Amino acid sequence: MKLDSNWFVEEVGGLAVSIKIRDKVHDEQSAYQHIEVYETEAFGYLLTLDGATMLTSRDNFIYHEMLSHPALFTHSDPKNVVIVGGGDCGTLREVLKHPEVKEVTLVELDERVTRVSEKFFPELCESNSDPRVQFHFGDGIQWMAEARAESVDVIALDTTDPVGHAARLFSPQFYRDCLNVLRVGGIVVAQSESPILNLELIKNIRLAMAEAGAQDIMTLSFPQCTYPSGWWSVTMARKGQGFDGFREADAMRKSFETRYYNAKVHAACLVLPEFMQEAFREERQGFV
Amino acid sequence: MKLDSNWFVEEVGGLAVSIKIRDKVHDEQSAYQHIEVYETEAFGYLLTLDGATMLTSRDNFIYHEMLSHPALFTHSDPKNVVIVGGGDCGTLREVLKHPEVKEVTLVELDERVTRVSEKFFPELCESNSDPRVQFHFGDGIQWMAEARAESVDVIALDTTDPVGHAARLFSPQFYRDCLNVLRVGGIVVAQSESPILNLELIKNIRLAMAEAGAQDIMTLSFPQCTYPSGWWSVTMARKGQGFDGFREADAMRKSFETRYYNAKVHAACLVLPEFMQEAFREERQGFV
Numbered sequence: 001m002k003l004d005s006n007w008f009v010e011e012v013g014g015l016a017v018s019i020k021i022r023d024k025v026h027d028e029q030s031a032y033q034h035i036e037v038y039e040t041e042a043f044g045y046l047l048t049l050d051g052a053t054m055l056t057s058r059d060n061f062i063y064h065e066m067l068s069h070p071a072l073f074t075h076s077d078p079k080n081v082v083i084v085g086g087g088d089c090g091t092l093r094e095v096l097k098h099p100e101v102k103e104v105t106l107v108e109l110d111e112r113v114t115r116v117s118e119k120f121f122p123e124l125c126e127s128n129s130d131p132r133v134q135f136h137f138g139d140g141i142q143w144m145a146e147a148r149a150e151s152v153d154v155i156a157l158d159t160t161d162p163v164g165h166a167a168r169l170f171s172p173q174f175y176r177d178c179l180n181v182l183r184v185g186g187i188v189v190a191q192s193e194s195p196i197l198n199l200e201l202i203k204n205i206r207l208a209m210a211e212a213g214a215q216d217i218m219t220l221s222f223p224q225c226t227y228p229s230g231w232w233s234v235t236m237a238r239k240g241q242g243f244d245g246f247r248e249a250d251a252m253r254k255s256f257e258t259r260y261y262n263a264k265v266h267a268a269c270l271v272l273p274e275f276m277q278e279a280f281r282e283e284r285q286g287f288v
Numbered sequence: 289m290k291l292d293s294n295w296f297v298e299e300v301g302g303l304a305v306s307i308k309i310r311d312k313v314h315d316e317q318s319a320y321q322h323i324e325v326y327e328t329e330a331f332g333y334l335l336t337l338d339g340a341t342m343l344t345s346r347d348n349f350i351y352h353e354m355l356s357h358p359a360l361f362t363h364s365d366p367k368n369v370v371i372v373g374g375g376d377c378g379t380l381r382e383v384l385k386h387p388e389v390k391e392v393t394l395v396e397l398d399e400r401v402t403r404v405s406e407k408f409f410p411e412l413c414e415s416n417s418d419p420r421v422q423f424h425f426g427d428g429i430q431w432m433a434e435a436r437a438e439s440v441d442v443i444a445l446d447t448t449d450p451v452g453h454a455a456r457l458f459s460p461q462f463y464r465d466c467l468n469v470l471r472v473g474g475i476v477v478a479q480s481e482s483p484i485l486n487l488e489l490i491k492n493i494r495l496a497m498a499e500a501g502a503q504d505i506m507t508l509s510f511p512q513c514t515y516p517s518g519w520w521s522v523t524m525a526r527k528g529q530g531f532d533g534f535r536e537a538d539a540m541r542k543s544f545e546t547r548y549y550n551a552k553v554h555a556a557c558l559v560l561p562e563f564m565q566e567a568f569r570e571e572r573q574g575f576v
Binding site for chain 2: 002003005007009011013014015016017018019020040041042043059062194195196197221223224225226229230231257258259260261262264265267268269271272273274275277
């Protein structure tokens with residue numbers, strides 16, 4: 001078959017994911033990027049930035065849950081959380097489900113992403129007026145360089161792909177600033193692209209985190225059908241201590257609902273298939 | 289972006305996966321179906337049947353390993369194995385890696401699929417002359433109806449999508465014939481499509497297996513980036529006993545190489561996310 005013009009197409013490495021659209025309902029050039037929203041045939045609304053899929057109404061729950069809950073249930077007492085990027089507020093909503101969290105700062109470059117999300121993804125923005133939230137619309141790199149040392153427990157890097165401006169959010173210098181802002185035992189968790197299309201990139205993220213001084217690093221994966229390859233990952237790095245399990249009992253009796261994450265999913269998502277183990281073994285050998 | 293004519297496109301439910309092609313290298317109308325092979329930009333060769341992706345050189349290993357090894361390492365002593373479909377011989381190759389297996393019968397409707405695979409996917413056919421293999425080119429439904437009762441340990445249903453002729457391979461009557469052919473403790477394992485696009489179909493497969501008399505049923509999932517949604521599943525049903533773990537020690541010291549499967553992956557792939565647990569809970573309530 002051929003795809004007519006009623007499809008949004010994203011191509012990476014000889015593989016394309018396409019989503020059938022009914023209509024474009026928003027089109028805006030902000031100060032930073034091209035923001036578009038489509039009404040799709042089967043996935044609700046679709047938000048794209050500079051032509052890359054950010055999220056759809058139907059399947060964003062997996063990404064947002066998996067960027068939030070594994071890190072938060074790994075930390076022993078996550079009180080202060082910072083989200084960099086994530087202007088759609090889906091990660092913010094998941095983070096705020098944790099009663100231990102006392103304060104969340106969302107540092108998003110482009111306020112327009114949040115305003116557009118409030119209109120088309122109100123379900124993701126339902127907790128935006130929670131008194132624990134502070135919005136800071138500005139540069140995440142600058143924010144992190146100037147933030148108080150040892151003041152944060154979990155930093156979630158809910159960024160776009162590592163191209164253009166966002167590339168610096170994947171650099172050793174930025175991770176060093178993140179680790180500086182974390183308390184000991186703190187965790188920085190970054191979206192880290194597709195295990196099958198971007199394995200070298202994941203290795204580079206892990207190397208950069210190690211170079212920045214992280215004590216321990218873990219990559220987990222999950223399905224995400226509207227992202228290239230349908231398989232996605234996040235990578236967690238910890239300051240000053242190793243990853244030694246997670247708060248499994250708390251995850252089992254969590255006080256909130258999820259649609260993908262649960263305590264068993266937490267353990268399972270950390271298991272690496274053979275080819276990823278192999279790739280990360282080489283990486284460690286490179287260090288010795 | 290738009291996709292030009294140099295892309296193979298498969299669409300399911302408002303989502304499309306496309307693979308960039310360099311050339312069509314085989315095009316044949318067999319007695320049963322339209323067989324095409326493409327040379328792709330980044331995924332090696334691509335085999336399609338009636339316009340649906342069967343496999344690519346690059347990522348078929350995940351599907352073939354996950355259809356084979358979880359079932360074979362769950363059975364206590366898999367001596368006799370039957371594969372229905374699977375004419376590309378990728379599942380056959382994985383099954384033959386198990387030294388316990390004494391005999392494998394591959395029942396494929398269309399001999400041309402095997403002949404074409406021998407040409408374009410020789411790596412999948414490398415074990416075809418193993419003395420333990422018997423090829424039977426004919427109808428799997430008829431074969432199963434006529435096979436000797438209690439003569440087989442594992443049946444792998446490596447089928448196309450449940451449309452047209454293949455729909456009968458997802459029916460209670462066919463599963464009943466499979467269970468009849470299995471010894472007590474035997475396992476029938478079926479490819480069961482995408483958890484996010486075809487959840488109702490997976491529920492129907494599970495219901496049909498239960499209706500056919502299976503004692504226990506389990507669905508597992510894995511990434512498969514060239515199949516619709518990039519996320520796929522297989523469903524296992526057992527005759528006369530429940531699923532109570534697997535031969536974990538044997539899987540840990542397996543005598544052969546894999547690229548996706550390992551003992552920890554085995555345990556992890558069985559973990560169901562919340563929305564699938566929810567769907568299968570309803571199913572059980574429907575039974576009471």
